Amino acid sequence: MADKIPPPTDQLAAVPLDNAGASSSTVHKTWSPSRTRIRSILGRPNGGAGLAGQKVQISGWVKKGREQGKGTFAFLEVNDGSCAANLQVKVDASASDLSKLVTTGTSLTIDSCLKIPPQGKATKQKIELSAEKVIDVGTVDQHGKTPYPIPKTKLTLEYLRDHTNFRARTTTMAAVTRIRHKICLAAHVFCDKHDICYIHTPIITTSDCEGAGEMFQVTTLINQSDKLETGLPRKHGKIDYSQDFFARQAYLTVSGQLHAETYACSMGDVYTFGPTFQAEKSHTSRHLAEFWMVEVELAFAGVEEAMNCCLDDMELMKNVDEACIHRLQMVALTSFERVTHTKAITLLEEAVAKGKKFENQVERRMDLASEHERHLTEVLYKKPVIVYNYPKEIKAFYMRLNDDGETVAAFDVLVPKVGELIGGSQREERMDVLMKRMEEKGLPIKEYEWYIDLRRHGTVKHSGFGLGLERMLLFATGMDNIRDVIPFPRYPGRADL
């Protein structure tokens, strides 16, 4: 297993023992879990040594175990998911059947006293649990039809993708899970602090946001037709969607942006945070069929304000975890380079002139390929880069046309290692310009009347951006494959569980 993320033990703040990690002043009146989380022991100053003599009940799974002293006692490294570090537990043979306890993956609940380990031993533990009583044990079935897939040997991330039901028991996947939690929370708290209101845009949609891209279809027609064995219902040769659940063709959303705009044009600043979907058969380490996205939409704001807001949002992320702090500090402390698309192309052309080879040829009005983005941010600037003012023909219809009539007020934030992390733009608030752009793109005006109406009645300047949660996580954790930063990855041919 790629163990890139060091245990955060030393950096953990001290947490009171009596409420299982709750760090606020809210007194817990009714719900008080009987177990003490290992983080609230080892996360204390001096590795929890000050707790010697205290009685605690801990629960977790054995990471490593070994019998010693000719079977008179056993040492267990126990993890409960609350932190990367394990608590060392010493169990006497009198307390339990040791041979059942030492197998990796065994669960147990122990009620005993914390004590300082004997000096002179080659141990880094400042505190250990000396088990007088083992309350509960869940064994590992080593001889059944499905062996335990997470032994203590190192496992590849590829292997773990075949065991999504257990892979969070590994150090790396558990750390990614905790970082994901904190990044999600940081996004919600950031938005709330700035009065940006959470909107649940729909997952099932009858609009196609981008006017492009493969979408998943959502239907109840097939099950019906499969039972009837008559094929899909048809009318005049075409599929009769009037018989489908929503009485029309429906899809999984590719972006909540257009819907978020309706609320921005009512409530002011809003954001969405939800799953989005793309049915492209992409097999890269940067794409998923189902992924999570934060989309912010700011009313009465131009593209400059949107750029600044998204930088602030990223800065907030640095509170996430000590393990990824240096990577995020670069974002927080470095001033982002800002270049126009025109300048970016010029820089790439200069690189080509100096002998740099790209797989995709550099052309004046092209969209940047991943290799171009990475060259800008990793080689030329060695820091995050915002590219803005893209040619209108390579960007979506809703992006605001600049005064030059040729570019739109769009921007992408590129970061080393990941490439595009955030995409945003000012939205076209002028009804006539919007409709002309839709005609140019060949979009069916009639289906977008609800969107055009936002410009017809009390239109406002507004801007927004979207941040891909999993790409943010790749950047924050240093993981290489996007399939390892989401609990249950979906990609072509795979939707386990």
Place this chain on the structure above:
Amino acid sequence: MADKIPPPTDQLAAVPLDNAGASSSTVHKTWSPSRTRIRSILGRPNGGAGLAGQKVQISGWVKKGREQGKGTFAFLEVNDGSCAANLQVKVDASASDLSKLVTTGTSLTIDSCLKIPPQGKATKQKIELSAEKVIDVGTVDQHGKTPYPIPKTKLTLEYLRDHTNFRARTTTMAAVTRIRHKICLAAHVFCDKHDICYIHTPIITTSDCEGAGEMFQVTTLINQSDKLETGLPRKHGKIDYSQDFFARQAYLTVSGQLHAETYACSMGDVYTFGPTFQAEKSHTSRHLAEFWMVEVELAFAGVEEAMNCCLDDMELMKNVDEACIHRLQMVALTSFERVTHTKAITLLEEAVAKGKKFENQVERRMDLASEHERHLTEVLYKKPVIVYNYPKEIKAFYMRLNDDGETVAAFDVLVPKVGELIGGSQREERMDVLMKRMEEKGLPIKEYEWYIDLRRHGTVKHSGFGLGLERMLLFATGMDNIRDVIPFPRYPGRADL
């Protein structure tokens, strides 16, 4: 429009003007919106009177406007979505074309001084804006092909459902939106405080959690087949799902619980908060095809702990909004009645004996219908009721069998007006009992091996519950129809936008 929610102006905490409502000590370095939110003016003590003389820039939409003084000035009630209250703006004819400003729905940005309105006027306003300068105006097109759907007359909620792109401009829908935001945030913060880790369970799933219920199918087969006009691909007469995107049949999730259990059995306490789907053709005011759910899964916890945790979670909700506080205080301050299913049935039988008529006959081992739930909570106890220990045959296979061999450790939280708000249970952690229950229910063991394996290797006692966000909102806001507490409701025949 049903205007049930009073403006929360008086209860709003004072908020510094200079950072648009941010209430923390985090200093905003780069992003500082130029506009001041109306909430941060009217939410101050004495309705903002202390701000007289300060220059501000506000942006919003006209709720009501009228020309006065023979067209020499106009009064506008302006709302920007930040609170229910409107800011009164006085505009001189010299500053703008008044006839364009007074139409409901017009957007505007004004840069001017706050001042105390003249005494003796019949106004409740403690402060008003005297507009010297109107920076931006977005007019309402009263003569175009689609008229503005939100005039200042009262509108029914049914009518507004046909205008989801504009309905957040009404007082009621905007209030529901703000309450929804705060409830979501409260759930995230509650879980974080208690070290409950956020897990994104998958939306697209190949498992059927309940082994029952209509599910939406997710596919890319139809578009392919429609282009080819050859019908769906078949193999041995059946649809050939090996050609579908995930190489197998896939659905929209009905619950993230089973997936959440995999993480609870690794990380400890976890929660999901995401969209869930049901394809039943239900037309009631309590059902949606797409709705949001919080699901909590606690490792090393019995059913009693799960019950207590979910009550605590609800108590947290009382911080949501002053407008719904008295309703939520009932939850926070009242001790919930706890009755077994057996006792609940006895109580209902007694009610029938006394002459109470139910549409659904009361039987010993039946599931409670909505009318029964409401009778218990609204008539018999007049407070929230937890019903627990349900007969095993009416509950899901994963609920833990009690020692009586007849009931399972399940509970439902029933509240007045809404009925079932939360459902939870201890999960069956004993592999042999689980498999026997699955056989009784006729479930395909093979498809659930990944779930059974959690019991095979290091099993732990664990429990959880699910809270329907929209039902919580019905309860908190007093709204009657679930379609009005979600921005874009999906139900049979309707998936607007």
